[in-house]
Amino acid sequence: MxxxxxxxxxxxxxxxxxxxxxxxxxxxxxxxxxxxxRSEKLSVIALIIIAIGVALIWWxxx
Numbered sequence: 001m002x003x004x005x006x007x008x009x010x011x012x013x014x015x016x017x018x019x020x021x022x023x024x025x026x027x028x029x030x031x032x033x034x035x036x037x038r039s040e041k042l043s044v045i046a047l048i049i050i051a052i053g054v055a056l057i058w059w060x061x062x
């Protein structure tokens with residue numbers, strides 16, 4: 001179980017590092033765009049992303 005958590009955190013770090021290394025200006029633009037989005041809408045987007053992530057993990061582990 002702990003191996004899966006460490007793997008997941010490492011995978012997220014790799015993906016985030018790739019985004020920063022390959023498209024730093026795009027990331028800056030995306031972050032500036034987030035400031036303009038209402039908090040309620042960001043919460044809904046986050047919940048959708050969480051649901052997709054849980055579904056992908058469930059699918060991969062079944």
